[in-house]
Amino acid sequence: MHEITETRISYHRGETAAEARIEAVLAAGSGRWAVVTDATPFHPVDAAWPDQPGDHGNLTVGDQVIPVVDTQIVTFRPADGAVSIGPEVTARRGDTEHVFAVAHLIVKHPDESWVGRTAQLTVDDHRRRWLSAAHTGCHLVAYAFNEATDELWSKETSRDSRGSRNFDAAALIDSRHDLGSSVDRYRLGKSLRRKGFDHARMLAGLDTYLARANDLLASWVAADAPVHLTGSSDSFTAERVWRCEISPVATMPCGGTHVSSLGQLRSIEIRAEYLESEKEMHLVAASQPR
Structure with a gap:
């Protein structure tokens, strides 16, 4: 094994192919x-917040084309050589004792002579487009529902980048994306009520609030607003910000992949499920790419 360096990534620019050294x-x-390669266009699932699944695709070494069945994070600790992969990763970005890299998982037994050689990396573009649509849609659902339910707050609280009081930040407990869809889980318990949010009123008028949010989503998609993902560098651990040019502009930290404009989506539509026993509401979004 050569020294593992922090991976240079290109998926934040929408790229799906690259050449890299193993x-x-x-x-x-x-x-x-x-x-593990020194650079990659593959997006890995994050062990700390596994909302977006890892990319699939192909790894080509010489005349061998090997399917990549998942993409995960790997950390390497130079002090003692300890390596952690995927769910085993406990280090957090910013931990200077660990090097963070991207691992392409394969089921074909590799040849040890691969180390040091050049590989061609190609992401499954169809799968990427559907995951990117789901991730962009998920962010927009949060902003739309925040705006639709802003009147339900009786106390001042944190606001999102567009100025609406932030139900998403106050209640979200989990977010997961799949191909063209996402599910956000919200806890509607006593702590949310103490913060000043009237979730009983929201549930009583849920169809109205969903309709408001869906109207906003439809108007944003129709406007074909540009979407950007910016960062300070191509290093894997560099902070990145998602920005969508709706009015007012929406921004949030994000390390996933996204469409480059809302015109690449056919639609974003949400429905809700309430689990009385769990005191949870699930917002289920269908985000269809063109």
Whole structure:
């Protein structure tokens, strides 16, 4: 294994192909191996907040084309050589004792001679487009529902980047994306009521609030607003900001992948499910790419 360096990424620019040098080949359990490269267009699932699944695609070394079945984060601790992959990763970005890299998981037993060689990396573009649509749609759903329910707050609280009081930040407990869809889970308990949000009134008029949010989403998609993902560098751990040019502008920290404009979406529509026993509401969004 060569020294593992922090991966340079290009998926934040929408790229789906790159050439890179193989730095390590690691056993990853369950009959899988992790191929670590110095650069990649593949987006990995984040162990700390696994909202967007890892990319799939192909890794080509010489005349061998090997399917990549998942993409995960790997950390390397130079002090003792400790390596963690995927769910084993406990270090957080900014931890100077660890190097963060991207691992391409394969099921074909690798050749150790790959280390140091050049590989061609190609992401499954169809899958990426559907995941990007889901991730962009998920962000916009949060802003639309914040605006639609702003009147339900009796106390001042944090506001989102567009100025609406932030129900999403106050109540969100989990977010997951799939191909063209997302599910956000919100806790509607006593702590939210103490913060000043009238969730009983929201549930009583839920169809109205969903209709308001869906009207906003439809208007934003029709306006074909540009979407940007910016960062200070191409280093994997560099902070990145998602920005959508709706009015007012929406911005939030994000390390996922996205469409480049809302015109690349056919629609974003949400529905809600309320789990009385769990005191949870789920917002389910369908975000269809063109």
